Amino acid sequence: AQSVSQHNHHVILSEAASLELGCNYSYGGTVNLFWYVQYPGQHLQLLLKYFSGDPLVKGIKGFEAEFIKSKFSFNLRKPSVQWSDTAEYFCAVISLMDTGRRALTFGSGTRLQVQP
Amino acid sequence: DSGVTQTPKHLITATGQRVTLRCSPRSGDLSVYWYQQSLDQGLQFLIQYYNGEERAKGNILERFSAQQFPDLHSELNLSSLELGDSALYFCASTTAGGGAGELFFGEGSRLTVL
Numbered sequence: 001a002q003s004v005s006q007h008n009h010h011v012i013l014s015e016a017a018s019l020e021l022g023c024n025y026s027y028g029g030t031v032n033l034f035w036y037v038q039y040p041g042q043h044l045q046l047l048l049k050y051f052s053g054d055p056l057v058k059g060i061k062g063f064e065a066e067f068i069k070s071k072f073s074f075n076l077r078k079p080s081v082q083w084s085d086t087a088e089y090f091c092a093v094i095s096l097m098d099t100g101r102r103a104l105t106f107g108s109g110t111r112l113q114v115q116p
Numbered sequence: 117d118s119g120v121t122q123t124p125k126h127l128i129t130a131t132g133q134r135v136t137l138r139c140s141p142r143s144g145d146l147s148v149y150w151y152q153q154s155l156d157q158g159l160q161f162l163i164q165y166y167n168g169e170e171r172a173k174g175n176i177l178e179r180f181s182a183q184q185f186p187d188l189h190s191e192l193n194l195s196s197l198e199l200g201d202s203a204l205y206f207c208a209s210t211t212a213g214g215g216a217g218e219l220f221f222g223e224g225s226r227l228t229v230l
Contacts (some may be wrong), residue, residue: 034218036219043221044159044206044219045118049218103161104161106158106160107158
């Protein structure tokens with residue numbers, strides 16, 4: 001099964017700083033990639049997704065991610081973070097299970113803390 | 117509000133006990149996924165059902181089982197509970213069966229095993 005690695009476990013930024021969260025996936029042919037966000041005490045919500053086409057994907061709330069096939073990466077970026085961006089961010093990939101079926105596999109998550 | 121409803125929101129029980137977590141998917145969604153979120157394991161895929169049938173299985177213990185009923189709601193049964201089963205259990209739904217679409221998550225059921 002494909003796996004997803006998020007190397008930054010905890011990131012602390014000041015408001016207006018730029019953000020880049022790393023995400024790498026293992027090779028597995030066609031990839032479908034996602035970023036989800038979990039605000040404190042809330043459920044996971046989709047930020048953006050990539051299936052095909054333009055490798056630079058725009059999501060909600062000013063987030064974007066770039067699919068770089070040669071680097072097996074799908075890093076999340078935002079030019080200027082706000083305090084309200086404090087949350088946990090999960091990268092995910094459609095993964096082929098041992099059963100031959102597919103399911104969404106998540107990375108371990110990156111906790112972002114934005115200080116006012 | 118994602119449209120996915122999970123009950124109960126919080127549950128405290130003792131080791132060795134059995135609990136059932138319930139999930140009602142968004143209207144029209146045929147696929148239901150169960151995930152376990154714990155501090156040390158992150159967000160782990162447990163199992164997926166599509167229109168009543170098991171579609172994919174992840175890191176689900178033999179002590180755990182799930183099913184999806186004809187009205188498309190799903191239940192996750194956890195038995196012989198251990199301290200390590202304490203976690204947040206999320207249900208998610210989508211229209212797609214192959215897992216390619218966006219998942220809509222419920223608020224989760226927080227299980228505490230004492």
